Amino acid sequence: GQQVMQIPQYQHVQEGEDFTTYCNSSTTLSNIQWYKQRPGGHPVFLIQLVKSGEVKKQKRLTFQFGEAKKNSSLHITATQTTDVGTYFCAGLSGGYQKVTFGIGTKLQVIP
C-alpha cells in the first residue's frame, strides 16, 4: 500500500533559524496537503499542492512539490515561537483520493 515517509521526526531550532521538513511517497501522488497540529490540538490545513514542480509561499512558509510528484518539502524561514507544533504532509492518490498522512515533524523553537 501507499506509504508516506516524513523526516525528520523531531527538530529543535533557535528562534530565527530556518526549518525544513521533507515528505516522500512510495507512489506517485495526485496532490499533497500540509497540515499543522499545535500541541493538544487538531490538524489544521495549511496548503495543497497539485502540479508537478509547484512552489507556493505563505509568508515565511515555502512549500514545494517534486517534479515526479513523489516528494514535497515545507521550509520555514526565520522561525518564531508561534511556529511550534507538528507538521504533517498528507499524500492523496488513487481514484477515491485515498489519503495517507506522514508521521509528522515535531518542531520546537527555542526562544
Place this chain on the structure above:
Amino acid sequence: EAGVAQSPRYKIIEKRQSVAFWCNPISGHATLYWYQQILGQGPKLLIQFQNNGVVDDSQLPKDRFSAERLKGVDSTLKIQPAKLEDSAVYLCASSFSGTPQETQYFGPGTRLLVL
C-alpha cells in the same frame, strides 16, 4: 461557519468495554472521515464516507470497529470490545465533496484511554 463537532472530548474505559463517538460535520459537507491518531504518529484513516456510502474502509479493524452515517450527515464510530492498543485520539474530518481539490476540516477529536 460552525466547525466539525465531536463528542465526547474525553473517554476512559476498561478493556473489553464498548465505546461510541459522535461526529457532526460542517453543514453541506458530503465527505466525512474518521481517523485514529496514536500518540506520536500521524492520523490514520479508518473510514471515509461520501454522503451515506462508504468510499474506503480498508484500514478499519472490522472485527471490533464499526461506523455508520445513516442520513448522510452525522456519524458514529463504535469500538466493541475495546483493546489497550485502541488508546488514541479519534479525529473526525469533513470536506465539501471529497474531490482532490477539497480541504479537510478536522474536529477537536475524542481522546480515548483504554485501561
